[in-house]
Amino acid sequence: MPPYSAPKPSEAALNASYRQGYTRLCPVDVPRLVDVARAALRLHPSTIPVTGLRILGAGVFNKVFFMQFGSIAVIARVPFNTPARAARDPVRLISQIATLDFLSIHIPTVPVPKVLAASPDSQNPPCAPYVIAEFCKGTPLTIQEWYTDMSVTSRGRAIDLLAEMWVKITAPVPFKTIGSIMRGMSRKDGAGDSPVFRIMPMIPQYPQEWTALLDPSTETRPGPRSIANHWAARMKEQCDDIMATFPDQDHSVLIVDGCARGSQHTLGKLWQCVRAMQELTDIAVFLDPLAHAPAMALMHADYSCWRNILFSADRTRIEGVVDWDDAIVIPRDLAALYPEELTHEAGSWRVDPPDVFAIPPGTLYEDEGLWETAIEETKQRRMFREAVGRRDPQLAGLYTDRRARLRRRVDILVRDGWSAWLEQDKWVLGQGLEEARALARSGG
Structure with a gap:
């Protein structure tokens, strides 16, 4: 690769141009x-100068650089190395690349x-x-734009587009195991080498x-073939972590949960939650x-039109879906979730919330606006489900199926770990357990 000869700003200089401070x-x-981008595009540095170079955006885990080569534009995503070192985990990055390759080949209607x-x-x-x-x-x-500038009609059109794209993303995929996508060995077919993907x-x-x-050996292992095995492995990890964090096992010791207000619980309460979660x-x-x-379905973990869904200038098309870092393959009923914009005032179950139809009696005046937003989002979720139903009745039915809803909430808690179990202790020890037992008695 030839050396980079033209003077270009450092990352620090680009930072200063990107955002003050x-x-x-x-x-x-x-x-x-x-240089790497030019080589990938097969452009000669002496004939095609860079006419645009800037930071396009920066999130929690990655920074995105924008590069313009004449009429050709590319982006370079580079993960931060602190404080979450795992954002640079090579296996994680290899899976992200494989997921994008899988989508481009097997679900080409998702841009x-x-x-x-x-x-x-x-x-x-x-x-x-990178x-x-x-x-x-x-x-x-x-x-x-979403809350103030868009008309009701325009917002409804955007919801319809979000539903149409979610149906495409979560269409059944040819996997029988749960986990993250990796590239396997290519196989020969009539058209040449054909990529193989595995979980x-x-x-x-x-x-x-x-x-x-x-x-590193994780990359070579297959994913679990059932949700039972997946949950069991995660539950064991959590129990091992509790034992390591509290080796004395003094059940009176106080623990702060993951809630913003930091409620306190005893270790004894945590072990009650563990037993309830196992049931x-x-x-x-x-x-x-x-x-x-x-x-099985592929699920985008951060489906949000405030961040990762790119609309055309007139907002009548979705031009791109980006940020596939945490995409996973799961049983399809667990993928019956909503875009973040429809759950902003949803409370505890952010991606799969209960509906709100009225402001509760006794609500303080200053809190009424939040409840009005929750009511409006309930209407928008119904619009989203109806739009999904016009394209995929099976997926639409999973949004309101009580069994699927319970499984989604259990899966969220298993994923988030024991701190979340304490935060949701009333549901884990009460409402959730009662509902699960009732569904089990009735056969679903």
């Missing part, structure tokens, strides 16, 4: 990253950026892992400071509404 570094050698070049580790000239991909046109909706155990979603790096998972396994016609 923004200083977070990946770090990455930006000129070398540009995703085509990967042009990638490196899952820092052993490369830019000195950081994914360089085609630039998807379009822009996300803004919060101001490895699920990569922990939303890496935090304490998220451990994956054992909930045991029951939920047998409440599968698709038991007679099993189906």
Whole structure:
């Protein structure tokens, strides 16, 4: 690769242009990253100069660089290396790339950026892992636009587009195991080499400071063949973590849950929640509404038109769906979820909330606006379900099936871990357990 000759700003300089006071570094050698992009596009640096180079956006886990080569534009996603080191886990990055490749081949009606070049580790000239991909046109909706500027008709059209795209994303996929997508060995067919995809155990979603790096051998192992095995493995991880965190097992010791207000509970209460969660998972396994016609689906973990859904300028088309970092393959009933915009005032069960039809008696005047928003979002979720139903009645039915709803809530709790069990202790020890037992008695 020829050396980068033209003077270009450092990452720190691009930060200053991106946002006042923004200083977070990946770090990455930006000129070398540009060289990689040019090589991927097969452009000669002496004839096709970079006419645009800037930071397009920065989230919790990644920074996105925008590069314009004449009429050709690409983006480079580079994960931060702190504080969540797992965001740079090579296995995680390899799975992200494989997911995009799978979508482009097997679900081509979902507009995703085509990967042009990638490196899952820092052993490369830019000195950081990266994914360089085609630039998807379009822009996300803004919060101001969604709540204030859009007419009721325009918002309804956007909801219909979101539903249409979700049906495409969550269509049944040809996998029989649960987890994250990886590339397998290519096979020969009449058209040449044909990529093969497989499923490895699920990569922990939303890496935090304490998220451990994956054992490299994980990449070679198959994912669990049933939700029972998946939940059992996760439950064991949580029990082991509790034992390691509280080795003395003093049941009177106080623990702070994951709620923003930090409620306190005893270790004894936590072990009550553990036993209840074990019963909930045991029951939920047998409440599968698709038991007679099993189906797996790919799920985008952060389906939000404020961030990851790119609309055309006139808001009549979806131009791109981006940020597939935490996409997973799961039983299809667990994928019957809503876009974030329809659950903003949903409370505890953010992605799969209860409906709200009236402001509760005694509500303070200053809180009435939040309840009015929750009522409006209930109407929007009904519109979303109806739009899904026009395209996929099976998927639409899973939104209101009591068995599927219970399984989704159990899955959310299993995913989020024991701190969430304490935060939701009233549901875990009371309402949820009662509902699970009632569904089990009635046969669903």
